[in-house]
Amino acid sequence: MPISEIEVTRGIVEGFTKDFLDSLQLDVAVAGAGPAGMTCAYFLAKEGHKVAIFERNLHVGGGMWGGGMLFPRIMIQEEAAEIVRGFNVRLEPFGDGYYVSDSVETVSKCTAAAVDAGVKIWIGVSVEDVLIREEDRVAGVVLNWRAVELANLHVDPLAMEAKVVVDATGHEAGIVHTVMRKIPGARLFTESGQIVGEKPMWAEVGEAEIVDNTRQVYPGLLVSGMAANAIYGSPRMGAIFGGMFLSGRKTAELATELVRAGV
């Protein structure tokens, strides 16, 4: 039975519109579909939360695809292995307490797990700003097409409400930077109240500190993955990824607490 172009168009627009409208009021909005954002969203969806990820690229996976210097392998430590195994990723033991996995397999399977758990992933969509409500609480995401940004077109964004917003934008920590730029005198829940900034590579320290750095950094706004280290002044760690998965899982736990507390 042939299908007309108009029916193809209707199917796509109706499907998109239904899901988009359904996402207008989220429990948790995650900016960035790297390992941290994806893991966070997966655990939240498994708990029954309404969660969406907004990824400005056309592809998900963030810095994971390219492994180390384009060798498509990533290193994962024992502490994070159970999370990655939960995505059905095959892990090759390496030395004492470490594993190597195929980065393409890891991205694909963790994406599949998140989608199966109920996460909605919007690609080509940038979080360009946040919604702010009483007492400067972050209360949602302001969205635009990445293509609009790249073309430098003056097009107003749309918005979705969320009880909690997660900055999982990696090294940029773009959502926290936006909050600091747009709210005069804003103070983060860091010691100085300011963004400390990412330190040069030191894998051992970066991995040791990332879970502790995974916190609510501003009312209604959590930092996850490399964004957490970038805000709290910890080192980067290169192609070892266990901390990203562990940070993602902790972010889900913190977000769950905030959603339950009705923040």
Ligand code: 48F
């Ligand atoms: O960079 P990314 O993979 O962050 P992560 O989950 O993991 C970091 C590791 O990949 C690696 C590392 C390992 O030791 O250091 O760097 O913390 O994923 C971040 C994603 O966020 C997207 C970006 O395209 C990437 O896919 N992103 C960044 N800014 C925005 C955004 C934005 N404003 N709106 C939507 N997506």
